[in-house]
Amino acid sequence: MFLKYCLKDSVPVTGLCPQAGSYGVQDSLRRGFSSVKNELLPSHPLELSEKNFQLNQDKMNFNTLRNIQGLHAPLKLQMEYRAARQIQRLPFLPSSNLALDTLRGSDDSIGFEDILNGIMLFYPVQSELMGDPHIMTEYKLGVL
Template sequence: MSFRIAPAALPETSVKSTYDTTHADFGNHDALRYGTRSIKSEVLPGHPLEHRLNKWQETQWELKLNMARQAYGMHAPIKMMMETETVSKRHRLPVLPSSNLHLDILMGKDETIDFEDFLNDPAMSTDMLDVHAAMEHKLNLKV
């Protein structure tokens, strides 16, 4: 249990490895799925600020859970995790706009203005989805 406000500057593990990007049938690097391969970016660690920015939300969430555990007991973080898990699931059709305000309130994002707040306008979207095709896809996933 840690009360870390900001993430660590460097990743915890310094193991240098490359992940497998080979195509199942052909055996060489699959550039269509994984893009052009850069061994340097896979082996060398990134900038410490990049690591901090990637882990910022996770660290803030762990701090919030640990403080709730200390103040209210073990049931508070469990309840918070169950609520976020329930609210994270999409309950509408894929083509209908959804703001997910409850998740923003639970995560503490209701008091901040991010780029998603003013650039995530569905009216400006270029994606035109067919409602019937989306429902068929959703039904095929359940079967």
């Protein structure tokens, strides 16, 4: 019988153990490869704070705006943020979210994500793999 959790310094790491498959082995074709990086605990106390920095900054700005101008101002700004997030390029092209950066006031500053975002983190800018534009658009729209 396979173990449900593999113990590594008494931290449950499920990515290293076999997933429930027909033979007790992870079904990589249906679930993809397991990523141990997503299952581990943060390595530094400030990692969670930095990961949620923009969310915490928005909450603080909304709270300040509510105290100064009333309830309508943060609600209007949240509605504008939501509308700006919905503006995207076609699914096979990377989107820069310039409208959202302009609303937040971060369009005139250069940060870590501006330089290394396309290279290492979220989406590769110069990817070697390019999907079929028609299939990707139909998948995004829910046709496929």
